[in-house]
Amino acid sequence: MKRVLVAIEPGSTSALVDAVERGGGSIASPGEADALVWTDPRSPEQLKALLRECPASWVQLPFAGIEAFFAAGAIEPGRTWTCAKGIYGHSTAEHALALMLMAARRLHVHAAASSWVSATFGAPERRLAEQTVVIVGTGGIGSELAAMLAPLGPRVIGVNRSGRPLVGAERTVEVSALLDVLPEAGFVVLAAALTKETSGLFSSSAFGAMKSDAWLVNVARGGLVDTPALVDALRDGEIAGAALDVTDPEPLPEGHPLWALPNAVITPHVGNTWDMALPELTALVERNVARFRSAAELEGLVDAATGY
């Protein structure tokens, strides 16, 4: 079997080079490449420019959220496109679990305290076993999260486009029934791709449907949430709190009202850092290079119809 010529642009690392070579590829310049691994999540225009001079029939995007590449028209239909959907689910789900437990156990409050405050009865801390968790999006993140929640014992309800059952959920409903299940949730976790259909999915009507003691956890994309409506909901006590690893706009600018709200906790998109991702990504690249060589179906094929 001939070796596959793979370009890694605009920047590479030895770990990616090793992965390509373990998969049976050889590093090549873009002008002669059979395949391209594109490493910068923020530069669809630069990718479009490079592709004009690049014969690669397959392009691997090493991130899960590729809406910016669709928006820029970079996902040319004449080539095969793969992304990293699914493989970062475990790490990002762990971050969602961390944020849920932080909120339930009020760690953000306790961490800032400088004296011992406890209540014998009526303490506000909660355990997940008594909660209902609504998981919106049942791909890599959502399914890993459901597995992580199982030993903790909450009731889980899944929400997705098709209603296809989320393993570990009591039931799974179509997104059209979102407002029907939100009133049950102590925690709502956003784990969906950002598409035309999901953009701004959480607006005032969603917050209005949630319980006043419920938390919103977003580890997916900031654009799933109508941020001004969220600020209002947090200020008015319509919901109890929000833990956000992603924001809109992102990075969240200094002075944004969310920074000042005591019931909003922001983490700077660290659900799946580059360091956490690299082992998963290099394993995917190795597998896909090997599959490409043997003309097998690639993992993580981008679906132009759904946008992810």
Added chain:
Amino acid sequence: MKRVLVAIEPGSTSALVDAVERGGGSIASPGEADALVWTDPRSPEQLKALLRECPASWVQLPFAGIEAFFAAGAIEPGRTWTCAKGIYGHSTAEHALALMLMAARRLHVHAAASSWVSATFGAPERRLAEQTVVIVGTGGIGSELAAMLAPLGPRVIGVNRSGRPLVGAERTVEVSALLDVLPEAGFVVLAAALTKETSGLFSSSAFGAMKSDAWLVNVARGGLVDTPALVDALRDGEIAGAALDVTDPEPLPEGHPLWALPNAVITPHVGNTWDMALPELTALVERNVARFRSAAELEGLVDAATGY
């Protein structure tokens, strides 16, 4: 079968009364009781005084840590004693998991931030999948924690008195080998009873054996840790941090050095609050009253030899 006369002292709740009655008991005064449920964890002397006038052959203590009752000589050998060991494991293990994830994802740092700080490479957040967790104490808390960690993927090492395997652990060692396994840990979780043997178990030699990027998590008893030695270890960077739901002294007094250390996070003994405990406790009381009636072995028998 005759009904069992059960006294609930020094204070009762309707939930406990219901539990006794569901188990086949009738509420009685201490002077005529066959059994006593003692509800105040901080009053062994008061219990001793009451027992002089109480014929109960069985005493249920509704807490897991009963070292204060042993120390006061309240655990009279002529009666059968049960405590709540084991049944609060799930709730307390969840708190340990919350504290571990907080530390790994640096939520205590992010929650206090008012601007977006992120690093593309070399971000300090960690995921548990890459970590080794040493669990000291493999009873109710330790075994529940191991089950909760399983889907997250860290390597687990158990430590206990006997070396009896902890389910879910790669291996379990006797406490005499503690210093041998500590250098492997990214997280050390204390989940052991406080006894003569475990008092001050974590002193300077233990901290010296831990990695400089390791966290100590204590959800069991403050007395397991030599607090001045912990303060030194945190100040000197000998270990990365400590997340403590229990302290020595407890409550931790205002102005104590731990409050001022940025790498010490204190929660005020909320691993298992009264509200979280009540469903588990009432279920235990119901089961034990029924067992007492039918002369079956009671759950949670206190072992005078080990002290818990």
